[in-house]
Amino acid sequence: MPIEIKMPALSPTMEEGTLAKWLVKEGDEVKSGDIMAEIETDKATMEFEAVDEGRIAKIMVAEGTDGVKVGAVIALLEGEGEESAPPPAAKEEEEEAPAPADHGKPADAAVAREEKPAAPAPAPAPAPAATPAPAAARHDGDRVKASPLARRMAADKGVDLSGVSGSGPNGRIVKADVEKAQPGAAAPAASAAAPAEAPAAAPKPAQVPDIPHETTKLSNMRKTIARRLTESKQQVPHIYLTVDVQLDKLLKLRAELNAGLEARGVKLSVNDLLIKALAVSLVQVPKCNVMFTPDQLVSFHRADISVAVSTPEGLITPVITEADSASLSSISTRMKDLAARARDKKLKPEEFTGGTASLSNMGMFGIKQFEAVINPPQGMILAIGAGDKRPWVMPDGTLGVASIMSATGSFDHRAIDGADGAQLMQAFKTLVESPLSMLA
Template identity: 65%
Template structure:
């Protein structure tokens, strides 16, 4: 009998995704393990593999479709020796009853659709209260409708950002925060009277040359998570200046030794190691808030910020405190390459006990990074620069970088954060200590 291919859950928190690309077409024969499609999640583009053998009878969801719910049927596959046409027709027939109620769910009753903000507009009522046509229906996903009812959001005033103007969950979240696009007066059920005050003009009201690009699932998630982090986490920032000359000298010596093995350590590799060792020496900073509990971790897994097309992802060096520098370097290069290709596995970017973000390669002197929840700290690394610096009570020129730790003040006291920064500074300025 026909096999329903459903939108897979590629991470524990995934509720929907984008069917970015089909790798098969109708009529193709597939075997277990064959790649069927590329699915864009909130973190990466991942491949969807076939489990069974058969023939693709019908593709239900077109590539490029956003907001495909986990579990939704995206294609139908005929089993071996099954007629492909029959399988496709069986799917079409069985899908009709499921989809039939959707227009009724999206339609709004005449009184609700024609409610007027200005009660004196009685003459327009007959036109507005006519039987709902396709243009008068409010297109809204079932999840968005339930959220709107729960939060008291008026769907009639929201311009949907989903396919075909459909209102989706993100629109409801934006409406609750006061940032959702509002339907224009021309699309409103009742015209506003001439006496109504015109809204203040915005940049979008002027003919400014621009390009528009739809936000990817990753960019939407970044926006949501960083907004949530800044609104819910009380950040405390602690900055230290660190001499780099000894670390740069050690790196040069190690790279000369590692060259025959094809390994080249970066400064960031050494800083990852230094942060991991620091967290183990100051365990009060290797923590996470979990409801009304404080978790203290027994190892240091460092999430490393990597810029990729369309956003940012944080692959993880697990047990970085116990790994050699050569192992960290090799693993980091592999993770970064696969991150840029969207090939990371879920466990390789979800988790971590703390993060490090290095913008020194862009010449950034110092910056404050946003904590990546549920972690409780992130280390922001600036550029190493030649600066006047006091060494042994004399003014000299040294290579100095600024490092800023962002700490969740709910979980980490300022004194503990300061101790971590002090240990981190000592390890970077005397790097043999992190190798002992």
């Protein structure tokens, strides 16, 4: 019996993906560990390895197909000595022809027997009612009756099958019905018998104005960003705390360290030092190094910092693990490598998942201050603004000019109280203004 090869979940947040490229074809022999396909997840393009060995009997999903659900069958693999059964789609074509209105009863009855469950529950006593509408016959409980080919075509075209009238036997939706339907076809209005607490309909897409424009298909990454950040703002009560931080001593230390590291080919960025400062702050204020779950509060014993990296398709947050105890040169080297591979969509899942808190720096764009959205299930994210020259009261009380940066912490108020968040921001400010202490 052929082995079903299913769409894998290649990241913790992956619900669907794009089968970007097949690296095998029907008839090819594969062994465990062979690379079979390239799959675009919500975060990266990853290689998919064979687990079993055998011959590719049938490729069920063509390369370039978007929106392939995790767990969907994408290919069939024959073991040694097996013969493949005719693929489901082959028989399907024979069923696809719509029956004429005066089609004989025997053929309809045969299809009806095929659709019926093996052991139907006893029917309740019939109640007097009007003759049902013709399309009602294609529903079996909450399932729309449609051929497998029609379902695949509907998924590819973005057609809602609940809004399509079936012309096949017993109202079954067939290929011809999907071909006639328009993408995004709306479902018919709910009947009076629908439950009173039916879920609210999804908001209608905005009407595009009649202005010259172009459209870009949403990538899996952009869809995931939209979903997760919407959930964050809807479900996580954010509290925002801002401090102004003097940078002069940190900038001086960075210059001295870079002079010493030049022979090793390492050049520290300001961001590298801020990653270190946040990590040390979280260890000093452990009440902010937490994760909220519905029934418990998880407190972490080390600080792994997720760092926002901009890519052409959206933000991704590779993780600097053990940033509180790592050297600055290690943080800098790892950060450059992770950022480069993030932009090339070559990160491994373990390199962008986890993290106990996040840091997002928009100072390079001249943004003075902003409030970042928390990346669940983390408890906080630090937003870094640009450093610039501002009037500043010096330690001796005189007025001078200093390099000042605004930093804003966004905290999950379910897990972190305002006073604890303020304590973290104060610890961060102290470390940046006295940077040698973070190296001790």
